Amino acid sequence: MKIYTGNGDQGTSNLFSGRSLPKNHHIFEAMGNVDELNSFVGQLIVKVNDETVFNFLKHLQHLLFFVGSKIAVDGVAIDLGTFSEKTCTLVETEIDRMTEELSPLTKFILPGGSETVAAAHICRTVCRRAERSLVGIEGIGAFELVFFNRLSDYFFVLGRYLLHKEGLTEIYWDKNAIQ
Numbered sequence: 001m002k003i004y005t006g007n008g009d010q011g012t013s014n015l016f017s018g019r020s021l022p023k024n025h026h027i028f029e030a031m032g033n034v035d036e037l038n039s040f041v042g043q044l045i046v047k048v049n050d051e052t053v054f055n056f057l058k059h060l061q062h063l064l065f066f067v068g069s070k071i072a073v074d075g076v077a078i079d080l081g082t083f084s085e086k087t088c089t090l091v092e093t094e095i096d097r098m099t100e101e102l103s104p105l106t107k108f109i110l111p112g113g114s115e116t117v118a119a120a121h122i123c124r125t126v127c128r129r130a131e132r133s134l135v136g137i138e139g140i141g142a143f144e145l146v147f148f149n150r151l152s153d154y155f156f157v158l159g160r161y162l163l164h165k166e167g168l169t170e171i172y173w174d175k176n177a178i179q
Contacts, residue, residue, distance in 0.1 A: 017074035030137050031071045033130035038064040040123045047116040050165060053158065056094055063087065063147070070139045083143035091150040098161035105160070108173040113163045120162060124155035 007013070012020050013028060021027060038061055045057045066083075111121030131148035134140045163170060 015074035030133040044119040120159035127152040
């Protein structure tokens with residue numbers, strides 16, 4: 001089987017339903033944002049040395065693929081499974097686990113400090129973009145939106161957690177730096 005079909009050479013692409021849409025349609029934008037986040041998570045995974053974080057990130061990749069699939073089926077009734085409150089609670093539990101080891105946040109922090117931490121912050125910002133693009137997409141329910149909202153929080157805390165584990169100091173925003 002060839003990977004290329006030539007069907008999209010004129011700027012359109014088909015969804016699983018068979019509906020053909022321009023490649024710049026908001027549905028493809030949402031699918032692309034979720035796919036991009038999944039790729040950045042994959043990049044982060046190869047940098048992480050913490051086994052618990054590594055395993056959770058691998059699980060997140062499956063969840064992200066699920067969301068992309070829900071978009072792609074375009075309303076066709078296929079049993080892909082469903083997100084639930086449990087999916088969102090899973091992310092919250094990881095946030096709480098990492099937060100227990102961190103000092104309270106009292107200042108704005110800048111993304112960075114190490115390559116791994118910067119990768120976590122890239123995941124955070126791409127996650128926010130994906131979240132915005134999912135609003136109003138058919139098949140995306142309340143729990144998927146809550147999941148993406150929590151997921152961006154997860155990547156923020158993950159960045160702080162990884163920096164802490166690496167023994168590095170957070171970089172605080174300095175309002176005087178603009179002088």
